[in-house]
Amino acid sequence: MVEITMTEISVKLTPPIRPEGEYDVTPPGTLGDVAKPLSLLERLANTTSVRRGLILVGIAVVWQAYATWLSNPLSFPTFTETLSALRDGIASGVIPQRLWVTLQTLVMGYAIGLVIAAVFTSLAVTTRLGTDLLSTLTAMFNPLPAIALLPLALLWFGLGRPSLVFVIIHSVLWAVALNMHSGFLSVSETLRMAGRTFGLSGFRFVRKILIPAAFPAILAGLKIGWAFAWRTLIAAELVFGVSSGQGGLGWYIFENRNTLDTAAVFAGLLTVMAVGLFVEGVIFRAIEARTVRRWGMQRG
Amino acid sequence: MAMVQRKPPLAASIDPTAAPASQPVLTVDGVTLQYKTPDHLVTATYRVGFDIHPADRLVLLGPSGCGKSTLLKAIAGFLKPVEGSISLKGEPVTGPGPDRMMVFQEFDQLLPWKSVRENVAFPMLENRVPRAEAEARALDAIAKVNLTKFVDVYPHMLSGGMKQRVAIARAMAMRPDVLLMDEPYAALDALTRRKMQEELLQLWEDVRFTLIFVTHSIEEAVLVGSRVVVLSPHPGQVRAELNCHHLDVRHQDGPEFQLLTRRISQMLFEDKSVGH
Ligand SMILES: Nc1ncnc2c1ncn2[C@@H]1O[C@H](COP(=O)(O)OP(=O)(O)O)[C@@H](O)[C@H]1O
């Protein structure tokens, strides 16, 4: 350690005076490649779908190894057994048909839920009563699991699709409304004023300024709403199964458990996951790429 | 500085001795503006009045917090005066509208989900300008602010100065009665700011719009304005109305320019020592 004494500190540093210079600059065109393309391997490693695909392959390998070692198809079939059950289910048309039933119910409930959420949120941004209404209702109903409403739904709507749709609406509505509303509230004052100087007001203002400006939050709400709806629906189908001969995926899983066809149960679960992954990884990602990421409102 | 060599000299474009033959476009008369907060009543401006005539470049100059933005918001129609009146072409201002387009200081005034071209055309399309005409006027305005290369780019890919240019193009393309600008260059670096000031003057040479420009920089006021309204510190009152249509970048180092800026700075400085 060098000890700093008072005399050393009091010495004032002065920079050395060096000669001046003016230089010619190479014009940008002659500098060669400014941007160099990445190698194929680097590009592959940068692709999210490739990295995720690799993880999926890894999981399949571990599954296969464990199930083979366990060797108990009744409780844990191998990956290949599950795949062939899935193939049979698809070939016989049962899985596609069940999936179709489930998706129809889902889209119906999701769409109605979105419309109601939009109405609630529009009321909430335009009137104070609407704000209070929305926050009170979301505070009340958001913590209530949709499945808990199923008995009531059965009582009101009977055994059938309307009950399921009701439960899905409940699971979508509050999450989406909450996100939409907080998205609207966080739209910058400048953007609002800009919209107003263009002569926009009322519903046109909401549609042309608030909704696109709040789109990142709305999209987040849609994703959460989708996740809730999908889980709720499968669970609800499992609980009360078939209605007028039109069972969904949940019913398919339940049915095969009763006949102890575990590979088919796994195939059903796999389908549930595949649809979930497809909607989240393909549909929502595509929407994001075309909207918020293209507009620079969200990092990709 | 190459930009300075404009075709007609600025001073020749307005005859200062001629009495204003025109009717004022906008009249601000004894306007007092207040904010009500839960525990305060803040008076932002007190009985402010001035006229704006066609092709004026009126600058509202005053220290930070003297109520310039508030005044501009009131002119835009976002705020109602508690006293006095604001009228546009004889009609009282009741709310915001496309006849008073505003350029804000913040860069986030562009719609992120629209390209430059769409941003500029949007207010026109929303006000029943036919699509073909709106597109043509948008491209023209974008060309005027030298952004033709960027028509299809989204705002997040533009620099701050470019965003402000788009905002100016968007406001101009709408051909408002008055163009309102609230410290549009305050958040830019000095070099870009100077370039933008010159561009704005060049644009005014071409189009002769009516401008209200808010700034807290004395130099910018004298450079950009044809007439400067000096506001006193909080709450803002009109301290002086000065002509500076005869002064621009070429005179910046000249005695007249220096004299005027010193005079204004004395006004602001002396008021400050009284006010606080
Ligand atoms: N939304 C608001 N609520 C309460 N007071 C405000 C609000 N906006 C501005 N003020 C006050 O009004 C005065 C003038 O503000 P402003 O017009 O923004 O000044 P300037 O633009 O000249 O810097 C300031 O004292 C400021 O604190």
Ligand SMILES: [Mg+2]
């Ligand atoms: Mg301000």
